[in-house]
Amino acid sequence: MTTAERSSTTTPDYRGSLTSSREWLQTQQGDWILPSINARHFGAQQGATPETGDKRSKSHAQLVLAEHFGDRLHQEDRLYVIIGSDSGQLLRYIREHAPMPRGSRWLIIEPEDILQTLRQNPAISALCDDFVQLVGFNEWQEQAALLQLPAYFRIDGVRLERSLGALDGTDPQYIELTAHLDAHLTAERFRKTAELNLAPFIEPNILSAPNFHGGIDRFKNLFAGQRAVIIAGGPSLDDQIDWLLEHRDTLFIIAVSRVSGRLQDVGITPDIVVTVDPFPISLTVSRQMFDFPEQTVLMASSHPYPRITNRWPHSLFCTGPLVPWPDDSVNDRDALSSAGPTVTHMAAQLAGYMGFREVIFCGLDLCHTPDGRTHAAGSSEASAGPIMEFSALPVVTNSGESAWTTPDYFAGIQAMSEIAEQSNTVRFINPSTNAAVIDGIEHVPLDRIAVPTTAFDRDPLDRMRQDTDNEARKRHLNALAESLETIENDLGKVANLAQLGLESNQAYFNLTHPDRQKRHKRRMQAIDRLFEGRFRRAARLAQQAAKRAIMRTALPHDFFALDRHQAESLASQYYDAIREQARRLTGTIALARERVATRLLEHDQNASADEIARRYVEHDEPERVRWLEANRATVASSAIEQAQSSYATLIDGLLEKDRQRNWEKRSPRASLRQIERLFSSRKAEGLRSLAESLDRHQDAETARPYAHYAHGLKHELDGELPEAAEQHARVIDQVDTQHDIVLLEHALLRLTHINLEANDPATALTVLQTAASINPGHWRLVARLALLENDAETGITALTRHLEQFPGDVERVKQMVRLFVALEIPDGVPFCEQYLPYCAPAARLELEAFLKDARNALESPGESS
Template identity: 30%
Template sequence: MPNVAIDSLAERPPLTPFTNRFGEHLLYEVNREAFSQISAHDRLQTHLGKALSAKDSLHIILGSDSGLLIPLLRGMERPPSSRYLIIEIPTVIQWLERQGLLDDLPVDMRCVTLDDWASVAHELKIVDYGYINGIRLHHSFAVMDAFLPEYADLRWRMTEDLNQLHWDIQAQLGNESFTYCQLRNLGDFQQPAALLKGLYKGRTAILLAGGPSLDETLPWVQVHRDKLLVLSVSRISRRLLQVGIEPDFVFSIDPTDMSFDISREMLGFSPATSLVHAFHITPLLLGAWRHRAFYMGPMLPWNSPLNRKDNASGPGPTVTNTALWCAGEMGCSTIILAGVDLCFSASGHTHAQGSNETQAGPRLEPAAIQIETQVGDTANTTPDFASAIKILGLQAATLGKKGIKLVNPSPHAAKIEGIEFIECDSIPLDDGLFEPARGLAEHVPPLDSPQRLKQRQKLQQELRHALFACGKIQAMAKDAIDLNSLFYRSKDRGEALRHKAGMDRIEMSFKRELRAMASLTKALGIRDFLRITRPHESIIEAEFSVTEELTRMYYESYRDGTQRLKALIEECAERLDSRMAEESSCPDLSALTAQWLQDRQPGRARVWMSRHPEAVARSTPDDLERLEVCLREFDTQMGETDTAHARRARGHARLSASIDRARLLFSHRDQDGLERLIHTLEHHPEQEDAMLYQAFARGLLAELAGDVEAAMEHYLPIFEAQFEPLLENALIRVASCYLAMEHPEGAFMTLETLSGLSPIYRPHLVELLYTMDRLNEAADLCHAHLRIFPEDVSTQLKLARIYAESGARESARMMLNYILDKNPDNTTARHMLEAIDHKGA
């Protein structure tokens, strides 16, 4: 049998043009039967039509569905303020170019490869669109189905890139959600974290974070608990409670509801634990916290005597960065980092036991980034972890200059300059008993009820002043809108100048006596103000530079933004009144419980009950029932398992993602990577299915080692289970193994099965029949294939070759002339025709 390339089936067959029954031209390998029952136009219109009509948007579309999306976009009414960027895989781009589908694209449309997307997106002002929350990501059917592995990789890489861009833009803008949380937290702020400065000078602290190596360190922490200042990030509270460790300080900074899902178990700590939090911590956590708490950053989002200048916010972007900085501010001379891995463990986990991530299973998506560990091994990591490694390195350098020693006892954590690797048992500890809570109580006594009342009264006064300023800004913005209209309609120059002077006076007030509240209005409504910049106007020529419309939009942004700010402040004032009422010995529990439930803070009942046990004892049956309703609701919150974070974690651990990862590793002949994947799959919670994915990876590994017989044994369980997610991929590998073993009959049966699954494998079967000298069968299969794919030039050439080999030279000439009539530049067809004519001569 003539030699056949072993890996020919691993490589993608040539893309096959195909016309469906609706007359739409597509590439079969890209979309297969996606548009066989309903036309591509109708399916794409239903799937994306409405979404793509959003104005003020940069629409990023992954995949073009064989180019069928392009005429749909051309034909739709596209908002002039939007742009469209299609990202395609290179082979499809080449086909689109040959078909002329990319010729003369409208100025608001581009189609590029992944390698070029960032530069083109920059030209289309992606950052400006990000400022106005206008980046929209859409997936074609080709990407969602991912029949070609390149589409799975495209989706993963673009998701990572856009997530990072979103993070960067939020950091540049400042996050309006920070201010919303800050105002909603006003009644729950206790004492500034600046009071902790230098409190534990010269002591050794251990910072417990959420990486997988945490579990290796916890037994050592338990043994040496009385010699350590224990700090922890809030997300590991579940795990700490499981092993019976309560930190001295728990840290939380995130403003999102998801932070409650991740960290809610911290509410189970005893009074021995104090909370250190950002001013923008989610109110769902802070409102339910029963013990001492210290806030970082300003109390109010405007200049106020209540904002301590020495109460810094601490560095980000993660809570680990913040906690590390705070440990330095507390005066600690040595800080041990436990669970600060910033990479995958050998089992593929990214977080410690007890976390949603570990319960969901190891992370199986492709990981393109590898880093060095503290003992010189390599480990996979994610783009956000890689970014955190750089930031932590900078932070370590800053702390090192202050004489603070950083230690990480995990051998498999990321290697970071300025952080020393020392195993736990070799870390020197202070002698004697250390009682951080006692020292805290002695040097920083907690607020009592009168002090809380006094602080909240001052905050009430601040809110009244803020509401008055908001009212003035709103009235002035309305006046400015009217003056702007009069200015552009005035025919008398003097009258126009008076209107302009009025707008100037208003603008001056915004910049002087109302500056603080005007700035806050702009910060909260930054996206409205940024819309005035119109990122699209460098492409479509602006009608005018400074216009009535833009000025009107500017003052409307002030008017509407101030209205939103007023509503928020009024809501916060009501909540502050409720917090003050909590201090009463005989409060209206009907009003209090209603407020708690409205704020989704039923755990506030526990706070009130712990502070006022005498009032609880005096409560009426109706009030006790109201409290019980809150407690039941709180139990429901705490017991919820199908949270948004848990669902996201399960998404990262999808077993199907391991197929793309395994194929990618196999294509790079990465045996170490495949071994790591096999080890990862051993730890997946869905072991029955995971064993089949593991068998597939073991088969690939055996092929790379040259043991095709062992590979066949590994693939066998997939066929025995008729496991559909892996069946096609396993059949491809088995066919390649048969070819490597020079077993054409086995390869034939396997390819015949594959051809039944999808006609894209028929050309391979044709090639095999040709090498087996079964020319008539090969010709029949070519005819059958060309009835479905009449434009498949590769199969036409195969048929011409078969005709020539079997002596049907005239039929071969007819086929080759047909190809050349369609494309005179096809050199393969021309050379074959010349060879036939030469033999005939």
């Protein structure tokens, strides 16, 4: 009886034919891999001739990894958190870099089943030690703590990377791992970096200082016992805008700056606008805010984007210290520190500080709508369409449904809950049904919120705003000028002392004059005392700005394991970081002093608008011309026109960057992970919405096959297999095989599955063969399916193609030998002998015996049945 005849006596298990196990196979070029994860990445070129013995080429897997990662995994002072090990090849790639970068660690995380397979391989276990660790999901946090994760966060040294297998989503577990780790690390990064007054925040603090009218003290309990509405930029605002319009006069409104354009479109003027972030994107998304009337007050963090505070033409106050060093003459006693990743968090803290007993949020969602929207209409994000690429985390909404959110929003949910807990005298309400559930915030629909019938009395805010007259403003600016001058002088001395420390450290370690070592040591000790004493303010400022560079000299190194040269280098880095930051800050403060002089000139009625505008251009604040237009009688002049033109050019450049940023997050090719995430969680409505978004995508040609794929998966969830097959067939017809090869492979596999479900194994076999031409890991599945269909010829061809890629696969060699024996093909056994050199020694002996038995069976055909 032949093998084909034997198989016909049992019912074919088509579903099992597509199951791929975790087994080690050696590629043609000698790399041991798990084909279910990395066959497509590390398989040899199609049709290549197997090499044997010492003639094997350099590891193909290592070449592929080198081309993808370059030196990205070998920077100093990094903790690399890597999802997936690419069959352990990534461990080898990390190890083969010599010497290993100083101060770096690698934490590679695998799903539990893959981890156990890897740990059973002694060669992979040998690649792990205290610096390079391979762990599972259940132990990664403990190991990350041992590898000093918080310390690496403080030096901005944590990097999240994905292996090739994780990038392709070859196993759904990688998608879940990515989402979890991205969320955890994003939240932890915010908490750790929020503790540091880092360089990107110090410069905006200094450059915004000349614009502030004062600090936050005067706002304390300004509206004790009242109710406020905070308007955020989430998509639920679209459903709440009519309610806000209807009751505007009875509400006190605090709005985040990014909704300014939308509010102006519908005729809503907020009482307070809030801005926080020090990055240019803040100006891009909030550029319409400067058209609000003078009764709108701007509240900013200590470190807003300076061009926003430069351009604001009305009252402007700061929620934190006006300057980033202790100075009672300019800084208020109280300060609010941002407790969350969005401006809405600062608005919530501000409302509590102002004494409001009830706060209603509008537009606070912190999750995506079913069709993938993250922002309200009128925003650049809404205009660009739903985000396609993000690490998704499931959250429960106020309606009880589930929704996706991103890691930064997930951190925002936790932070908002903490704010609600700390503000225990404030009742927070979120009327949005589709918003994420936040502990400490009640969900009350708008129609159940009682609204007063009388207008809100905002006189306390108006009186406070009008109290800031010209003379008070001049006194404040003069005090600020004196503070800036003092700190500038001290910073110059700190830079000189750091230079002296650098020279003394080099002399101490060079041993040029050993008898002078004590003198150099005493000099460095004296410098440190001056840093802690006479120049403490300036030294602390420079150290804060250089904090990450300084921390690299202390953590996570073992100082006692350093040689003399390394110890000298670390100390030199310490002094050099302080020197460079002191010099850089001196330039920033000099610019701030010039801007203070300009502000004083603004209050001099004898100074002409043209003269002031010239200073705007000279000191790189052309956006300030908006203040001039709103507060001084101006006439056309070349200086004013130049300032206006410079600002227009600036904002056009920022808008183009914003469009590019939105485009990158919404590229159709980035949607594949989200499409399959929705399918695996059986969210048919989400798939429909995403498919329709792709149908409308502006890059229609690229988006079309992804839309068909999403429609096809939606039909599969609905049990409409013919319609699903039609959609997947369109993917195959329309896909760009050069750039969308993963989509093509996935569509072919889905079509294979549909044909098996429809009891059409012949078509399924043809489709699966096409998938195998893309990913050689599927050839053994083709062979299995062909043999279930009694197609021995196709089975042999598939096994041959598989063994071209994985010549050391002993089980598949045996399977082919059995076929040759069953079909009585005597040349088959000698053909299979070519694979012997690729087998491990123990397996080779076993295979040799098996081949000998096969030859004997062919010589005695009567015994083969």
